[in-house]
Amino acid sequence: MLPGFDELYTHARSKGLRVAVASSSDGAGLQLKLRNGVVAHSAAVTAVDGPGGFDAVTSNDDVTKHKPDPEIYLVTAARLGVAPERCWVVEDTTTGVAAGKNAGMRVAAVPNLFTKGNDFGRADVVLGSMAEVVPLLAAGP
Structure with missing residues (x-):
């Protein structure tokens, strides 16, 4: 997971916000990544699904179009019951x-080691x- 995940996840949960994962990985690969990347390394997450986990998990298996098409995020928002905006x-x-x-x-870009040189100009914030x-979540919608 990206640096700072624990802090973000804990804050979101403490405020009653819904948390989801929308990944370009296939379903089996995503579940493996979640178990190894989040559950094993994050004290904040105790289960992939249900209490303490994610309210929605969407993978490439759940959509027919792939990023940069918005389908994966629109499906995830619908699963959360939250308007995209x-x-x-x-x-x-x-x-x-x-x-x-x-x-x-709204999009916050958090570049990783491999993408830090890319142009993230479309993001609302880098x-x-x-x-x-x-702090962005604390400011409200």
Whole structure:
């Protein structure tokens, strides 16, 4: 997971916000990544689904079009029962940023080691870690 995930997740949960994952990975690969990347390394997450986990998990298996098409984010928002314009997307790729913006969502880019040199100009904000998203959520929709 991206740096600062624990802080962002804990803050979102403490405020009663819904949390989802929308990944370009296939379903089996995403579940493996969640178990190894989040559950094993994040004290904040105790289960992939249900209490303490994610309210929605969407993979490439759940959509017919792929990023930068907005379908994956629109499906995820629908699963959450949240209007797209009330969602924040946290992305580490330019295609993910484009997908979030194409969905009508606000997007925070948190570049990773491999994408830090890319142009994230479409993002609403470019941050150094997921923890830096917390003040954006605190500001409200």
